[in-house]
Amino acid sequence: MAAKNSLRVSLIRITNGILMTKVHNFSAGPAILPPSAIQESIAALQNFAGTGLSLIEISHRSKEYEAVVAEAQALVKELLNVGDDYDAVFLQGGASLQFDMIPMNFLGDNETASYLNTGVWAKRAVKEAGFFGNVNVVASSEDKNFSYIPKDYVISGDSKYFHCTSNNTIYGTEMFHFPTSPVPVVCDMSSDIFSRPINGNDFAMIYAGAQKNMGPAGTTLVVLKKDAIKKASRKIPTMLDYQIHIDNGSMYNTPSVFAIFVTLHTLRWIKSVGLEAMEQRNKAKADLLYAEIDRNGLFRGTVAPEDRSRMNVNFVLNNPELEADFFAMCKAANLSGLKGHRSVGGLRASLYNALEIESVQALVDAMKEFERIKG
């Protein structure tokens, strides 16, 4: 009976009354968004804020749209608990362009910045910083295929800033503690921003591509503390200068109109849940899945237990030959997006904010059923 239940397909009713099967979305990014953000976006594509025009055919300088950007910037600051000494802007070019903009703006040719190397994205940040100045990699977990977060390292007071990645999307490790740093801390929070309360005041800069936990692809959040890191003395092209975007309220050029709108409605939902409650929700989902990975003899986790990410859960089958069968079972059970990143293989279940615990339960049920058949 339990076996039958485990493959039961759940149904959701969509607005026009048609019943559709629910697909459980474990995609690592672009990723699941709250239903309210999707619904608001559909409505605004037809008639934005009572203008009678679509959101994607109006001026970004209309007062209705300026209100969207202003509210999104204010919500970000509220959720990070930071005041007027911080600016929040929405830029383009992805988190990847930040790997260049950070050192271009802040790291002089003869200055040194400290970086923590915890995965593919951190490594890319290191590489780009090297185009602008000196990079000191204070610690790296590359020796064990990025399966843990280095703990004991010293950040030199001579560094311009310290850069870290709070959640390693590809390898599934997460920083639950940040080091005490003698220099300003810059953090790539692309894949765990707003998954738990964070004191923004501990950071000189926080940035995040929206498409993991905060919105759709196409916009990148940058939160900067005023004057926290001294500007490098080089000339900076206008579009790559943070101060230009701050002075123009994310509107120096045409912003990613649609992406920021969806982000606003995701932020509203995050605020309505609350960050403490969001953390509990995310913890419950992660605990449920890790418990099954540890219990079920067919599977094993790939990262150090104390560094296990609540956002991206990486695991493998002990017998890799069973992988194709398990993916087939997942497909039949409407479990989508579970393939590990091409650089690591295995499985990765991304449990971002908007994913409901029933989706994690559906995955756990499939794992139990697979054990019954193959174990």
Ligand SMILES: *Cc1c(COP(=O)(O)O)cnc(C)c1O
């Ligand atoms: C996805 C990701 C990036 C790259 O983001 P893009 O927006 O595609 O450039 C950088 N850092 C982390 C932690 C990520 O998860």
